[in-house]
Structures are given as C-alpha cells and as structure tokens.
Amino acid sequence: MSSRLDVEDLLKEPSELGKQGCAIALRKALARSSRFRTIREVAEAASENYGTVKNYFTARTLPSRERWLRIAAVLLPDMGASSALKKREDPGTLPTKEAAASQAGRVSQTLRGLGQLLEYFKTGSSKDRDSLRHIVPPADVGYITSLLRALYDEDRFEEWILFSNYTMRGAEHGRSRVK
Secondary structure (H helix, E strand, C coil), X not given: CCXXXXXXXXXXXXXXXHHHHHHHHHHHHHHHCCCCCCHHHHHHHCCCCHHHHXXXXXXXXXXXXXXXXXXXXXHHHHHCCXXXXXXXXXXXXXXXXXXXXXXXXXXXXXXXXXXXXXXXXXXXXXXXHHHHHHHCCHHHHHHHHHHHHHHXXXXXXXXXXXXXXXXXXXXXXXXXXXX
C-alpha cells in the first residue's frame, strides 16, 4: 500500500474504516513515522490516555471522530498531509455539543493528571515547593485559577473576558530553571 493511501485512510471517518481499518491505518502511520517510535509517544503527543490509544491500535475499540482527528493530527505531519487534516479539524464542522463535550473531557483528564502531579509537592519538602515556585510562573497559576473560576459562573466569565489580556508564559519563561 502506498503512503498516499495511508494518508487517505487517516483522513476518513473512523466509522467508515471500522475498528480493524483504524488499527491498520494507525499501525502503518506509526511504522512510517520519523517522529514517533511507540504508541505511548503518539498518545502523549495527542494528549490522550495511553491505554485508550493502544486499544485503537489493536482494534479493541473504535475512536470517536474527535480523538481520531487528534491522533491523526500528530501522525500526518510526517506524511505531508497536515493541511488536509486542518480542514477536517475545523471546529465549525463538528457539532458544538460534541466538540464542547470532547474538550471538557480533555480538561477533566488534564485536571486529574495535574492533581496527581501536585500530590508530590503536597507531601514533599519546602525545597520541593520552592522548586515549583521558581519554575512555574505565579502569574500562569493565577490566570488558570481565575479562568477556571470564571468558567463556572457565566456572569463572572463575561466580566473576566473583558478584562483578561494575559498570555501564559510557561516554564520556558519562569523566573529560573532547575539544571
């Protein structure tokens, strides 16, 4: 099978391919990838649970359209088809309810992961917490905290959106780096 056919498979709807077809397309894309060597790497790049993605690669379950697009998005750049996928990812093409539910699921998964990571600092020493404070910009923490709070109150959100102009800096712009 040619590389072009593999790209076309990744651009099809998962329901059109079926579980087996999705698994074959994913395994072929991974085999041709210069960026990824393992399913775990693909899952991490797509911000998906490893076990869930492994089930797609082994034809145990059929991915939702949203997850299929996310996984294909990380695999397709190696195959020169990212522009074709960009058109498919347009949020306007997804029913709003489905897109919102998918994004809310990702936020929930991220928050659970963050909670697990923060347990280290909760039970750690004051030096551990100092490391966190030096690496994670406090303004980023404030931004995320205020955004989450605002998202749970529509009136507060409307006010928040008017006055918020902060852009997250992330660890690369923290006060110092741990070497």
